[in-house]
Amino acid sequence: MSNTLGLAPEVTTTLGALFAALIGATVLVRLIEPDPQGELRQRVWSWWIMIGIFTLAIVIDRVASTILLGLVSYLALKEYLSLIPTRRIDRFVLLWAYLALPVQFYWAHTSYYGMFIVWVPVWMFLFLPVLMALMGDTKGYLTAIGTLSWGLMMTVFGLSHTAMLLGLDPALSFSAGGAGLLLFLVIATQFNDVAQFTCGKLMGRRLFGNRGIVPSVSPKKTWEGFLGGVIATAVLAALMGPYLTDMVPLWSALAGTMIAVAGFCGDITISAVKRDLGVKDASHLIPGHGGILDRVDSLTYAAPVFFHFYFFFFFYGFAG
Amino acid sequence: MSSVLRWLFFALIVRPVLLLGLGVHVRRRELLPMQGPAVIVANHNSNLDALLLMALYPLAKLKFLRPAAAVDYFLTDPVRRFVAQRIIRILPVERGGARAGRDPLTGCYDALDQGEIVIIFPEGSRGEPEMLQEFKKGIAHLARARPGTPFTPVFMHGLGKAMPKGSLLLVPFNVDVYVGQAYQWEGTIQGFMARTEASMAALAAEGDFPSWE
Numbered sequence: 001m002s003n004t005l006g007l008a009p010e011v012t013t014t015l016g017a018l019f020a021a022l023i024g025a026t027v028l029v030r031l032i033e034p035d036p037q038g039e040l041r042q043r044v045w046s047w048w049i050m051i052g053i054f055t056l057a058i059v060i061d062r063v064a065s066t067i068l069l070g071l072v073s074y075l076a077l078k079e080y081l082s083l084i085p086t087r088r089i090d091r092f093v094l095l096w097a098y099l100a101l102p103v104q105f106y107w108a109h110t111s112y113y114g115m116f117i118v119w120v121p122v123w124m125f126l127f128l129p130v131l132m133a134l135m136g137d138t139k140g141y142l143t144a145i146g147t148l149s150w151g152l153m154m155t156v157f158g159l160s161h162t163a164m165l166l167g168l169d170p171a172l173s174f175s176a177g178g179a180g181l182l183l184f185l186v187i188a189t190q191f192n193d194v195a196q197f198t199c200g201k202l203m204g205r206r207l208f209g210n211r212g213i214v215p216s217v218s219p220k221k222t223w224e225g226f227l228g229g230v231i232a233t234a235v236l237a238a239l240m241g242p243y244l245t246d247m248v249p250l251w252s253a254l255a256g257t258m259i260a261v262a263g264f265c266g267d268i269t270i271s272a273v274k275r276d277l278g279v280k281d282a283s284h285l286i287p288g289h290g291g292i293l294d295r296v297d298s299l300t301y302a303a304p305v306f307f308h309f310y311f312f313f314f315f316y317g318f319a320g
Numbered sequence: 321m322s323s324v325l326r327w328l329f330f331a332l333i334v335r336p337v338l339l340l341g342l343g344v345h346v347r348r349r350e351l352l353p354m355q356g357p358a359v360i361v362a363n364h365n366s367n368l369d370a371l372l373l374m375a376l377y378p379l380a381k382l383k384f385l386r387p388a389a390a391v392d393y394f395l396t397d398p399v400r401r402f403v404a405q406r407i408i409r410i411l412p413v414e415r416g417g418a419r420a421g422r423d424p425l426t427g428c429y430d431a432l433d434q435g436e437i438v439i440i441f442p443e444g445s446r447g448e449p450e451m452l453q454e455f456k457k458g459i460a461h462l463a464r465a466r467p468g469t470p471f472t473p474v475f476m477h478g479l480g481k482a483m484p485k486g487s488l489l490l491v492p493f494n495v496d497v498y499v500g501q502a503y504q505w506e507g508t509i510q511g512f513m514a515r516t517e518a519s520m521a522a523l524a525a526e527g528d529f530p531s532w533e
Contacts, residue, residue: 074492078343082478082494085531091481091491098492140533279528283494284345 007059010176010243014183015055022051042288050286050295054186058179062166063109065179069163070105075292076155076300077101079283083273083293084147089137093128097148100124101156108163111171116164120157125149154269154300155293161303162186168315173246180244181310184252185259188237189302192260193267195232200225218271226264233260246314255309262305263298270297322406326382329407335375337490338368342482344495346376347526351472351499356384357432358502359471361459361516363524364441365450365480370408372479372495373439386411386431387439411438413458425462432466442516450480450532452524460512463505470502473516475523481532498523 025044033040057068081094100120107116129145162182169178176183203224205212213221234256241252270293274282281290289295338344353360360373370387377385388411394404395412404410411427431438440462442455463471478495500519505512 075343078492078494081492082481083530085533086481087533088481088484091484091487091489095489095491277530283343285343 006061008176008180011058011179011183014176014180014187014240014244015058018051018055018187022047039288044288046286046288058183062169062178065166065182066105066109066163069159069166070102072292072296073105073156073159074098074101075285076159076296077151079285079291079293080151080155081148083277083279083282084151085143086147087137087140087144089135090132090144090148093132093135093148096131097124097128097152100152104156104160105163108160108167111167111169113164113167116160116167120152120160124152128152158266158300158304159296161307162299164307165303165310168311171315176244184237184240184244184255185303185306186299187240188233188256188259188306189263189298191236192229192233192263192302193298196221196225196229196260196264198225199228199232203228214268217268217275221264221268229264230257230260233257245310247310251313255306258309259302259306262301266298266301269301270294323383326407326409327379330375330382331379334371338372338375338495342478342492342495344372344376344497346497346499348499349376351501352376352474353437353470353472353502354381356435356437357466357469358437359432359459359462359469360437360439360474361471361520362439362441362474363452363476363520364443365476366483366485368479368483369441369476370410370439372476372497373474374408376497381437383409384436385409385439386436388413388428388441390415390444415444425458425465428462429465432462432469438462450477450529452520455513455516455520457509457513459516460509463512464509467505470504471516472502473500473519473523474498475500475520475527477524477527477529496527496529498526 022044025047029040029044035041053068057065077098081097086094104116104119107113107119128148132141132145132148162185165181165185166178168181172178172181174180200220200222203222205222205224208223211223212219213223213226234253237256237259238249238253241247241255242249245252247255270282274280282293283291285291286295362369362373370389373387374382374385386409389404391412391414393400394410395401411431413427414422414424428438428440440459442459443453444456459471463469475498476495477497478493481491481493482495483490500523503515503519506515
């Protein structure tokens, strides 16, 4: 089932709904923030650009979508490596880390799950330390290889699961296919970010008192915001899931809950890194949002968690 | 012919690689001089420094941008010579020329008199990447010879990590550019050098850069 663009009707409708929500958000923000240079206005404007590019890639084809996801992963890796202390002698090693990225996305694109799942955690994990040792400088070696390996896992391996959802496409029998799974994941993750922020703002600290979740890492994260976000995301997922994927409402809600919790984990992990390094935003790439890492932090966790949840219960069919 | 090559070189290679591949964040871009005569004073970390400063301008402005560069490095090898003279259109500066009784800045005076924008790296040769070196006094002599010319300080960080001197390997890193307020000749060489150093140090202090050892 596909229309003239080669898109499933579920995908077209969902993208349409996304733009309707964006128009709604634009009107709302114009009402509550009069300053055209205000942070919320900037943030919504950036959403237009991001959703626009994402939509364009999905509309073109799977290759374009995988390239876009690879590009996001590249920007995240570059931002990470620019943010952390690095050693001059490791320039050559860093170049190899960059080269691992297109290979990883190639495995995803060719649906080669066996290589996809071992390329970074096994082969790069073993290869880069040797290369770095061969450079011959042991001062700061452990920190250098530790930070590089972790960054590669988060920004390349973690985020490449978005492309692997598209890689499942040839084997999926429901209408929206891989694009449906990707939309489900990305919308749920980003919605959860907004919902946690909004619930946190609206409810303040009314229900659980002054004790935040991890004040030393993210002082603004409250239990009210976190739980509100999880519930809202689970409800949205229950509505989206049966339409975009082959999951029934209850399983969709469970997937939404996992995405929301994983998203929170990714968020505080990157927050901990930024706090350790003493920076507020990872860069200034996206007006109103900060860097690309500030935008995809939740996705570094939510993508692998949702992928393996779906892969185990539905792709292999354990959920019946 | 060479102006077409220059346009293509910047439009198809320099701008995509630097602005999209590496990513450049410019603070106060509006302070960059758009009309000559003007001088851009920048720190020097990499062969790419002059290319980046030129890439920050619209392609139509390329013909007004003239980076000053050492004759002995750029004009010896034939390929380098072609790129330096025809594509980038450097202003050749003869190192040690003053000692031989020639004014090494002649090319810069002419460029300013023709209303061009001169790019100068007062650290001279690219020193240790991402470390500010002591500034040479040539810019003060230039300022004295052409009083009233605005000197705009620009501090760059990241290119020394992406492609330090002696390396042809480009490794992606984010690049930060800080543009400062223009200043001009105020009567003494010492005063001008102090002003230059203070502006550059203030721009460098704006960034919070991770260690690179």
